[in-house]
Amino acid sequence: MISIGATRSTTTPADRARIALPAGPIRGLAVRAASLAGFLALWWAVAAVKLVDPQFLPGPQAVWDAFVRANSWHQLAPGVPREVPGEQNYFLWEHLLASLQRIAAGAGAAVILGPIAGFALGTSRTPATIVGPYLNFVRTLPPLGYIGLLIVWFGIGDTSKIWLLFLAAFPPIVIATMAGVHQVSADRINAARSLGADRLQVVTRVLLPATLPEVIGGIRVAVGFAWTTVVAAELNNGIPGIGGLAFLAGQQLNTALTMACIIVIGLTALTLDAVISWIGALVVPWKGQA
Template sequence: MTAGADRRFRLAIGTATVLALAAIWGVGSAGQWIAPIYFPPPGEVWTAFVQVAVQGYADGMLHQHFLHSCLLVLYGFVAAVAVGVPLGMLMGWSRRAEAILNPAFLLLRPIPPLAWIPLAIVWLGLGDAAKVLVIWFAAFVPSVINSYAGVRSIEPHLLEAARSLGIPRAMLLREVLFPGALPLVFTGLRLSLQACWTTLVAGELIGAITGLGHLLYQGGLDIYPAMILVGMVAVALAGGLMTALLTLLEARAMPWRGR
């Protein structure tokens, strides 16, 4: 089978599975085999979607919740990456930097990001700043680790070749170290982004005025499973969208990896 035919086959199978699940959902709900209190029928979910999109729910319209969550993730993510990637690369490049920074980092690393929530609230209150801080912690650790590993993964003979060519230090950092580390840096960004969304939802569940986590929380309080489902799908979409953007950026940043 050719690669193209194989891909088409996989796509067909995958679509069939999703359609089958949707059919089970529709038929099961219509036939009352699935209790609506546990899992709402498609019509109810649609009604909930229209309600939150048009009239609003949990103190905001769907797009407000959506945008608010995306912004918080973006702030935390960008701030974490801006600090984490250079720090990780520095640790990968310089033994001295590694000796100084690594012990502190090892101490920080095993703390689950969610464990920072109480402290973040004490420091910054219940507002957005505390959530951004927690998201920052969640994204920081994978950024550092993978940037560090990225620099270390560069084949030693490439560095030797650069030194033999007489490449000055600044050029070596910019044109050998950085692009050499990039594949693993992006792996780190991907993991960071996932961690951001997990943390955001948890943070907003605990206390928020707007945001998708808040929408989920309100849906839980109101025992409104259809709305909870809308919230879950929205979180998945937002996360998927950001990951897709990252993938696009990755292809742009590493044109030499073209398929």
């Protein structure tokens, strides 16, 4: 018989430390915050000792100053009383808003038309066989490979930029939707037909719910890819635009402003992805995060 009083705890100090740490989201947030603080400290130290030329790697304070300057009124030049807004006569948030409007037009059209085309091709084998290779061809093309052609066709205005973003987002959504349709069991479709469902009812009540996770996943990939092409879309006449500002700042060797734009572009991408993930969790709760 084992005496209760003689039982000793076998918990090690490492185990107690792990138990003491907050679990779940709080622990994850603490780890991320510590990681960010460590990265900023390392960045500041490298910049402070000028291990890298400040022209190539400005410190966090310089990048922050560039961000603040891009969002405030300031003198056009030392000794000149005239004040101008932000950079290139626009505040940074106005540049960001202009890029988001282009994304909304280009990628938004792809989000609407992509699933429709994907369902049509996914349920029709012959058209899918014909169109599929062209979709993959466009999907694999780098945006810089055809931006010049779009400018020739549509000019240097927003039309060519919107077309570029549409072409970046449309193929991934169509292909993801087709894949989702092809994964639906034929038994489910035949069962619906045996119960009297017509083609439209099969699509809306069987195929659509079953393929929604794939569609949401395709939209996430497509919008992310479209956002990464925003700099390419705004190489020509991209002001206002966050990508155009980043490109122009780089040409002017304004590294601090370039890095500020890059950080804003990255944070915006994370926000867009989080929003789409949240919408996906609402639309397909049985799959959790789409």
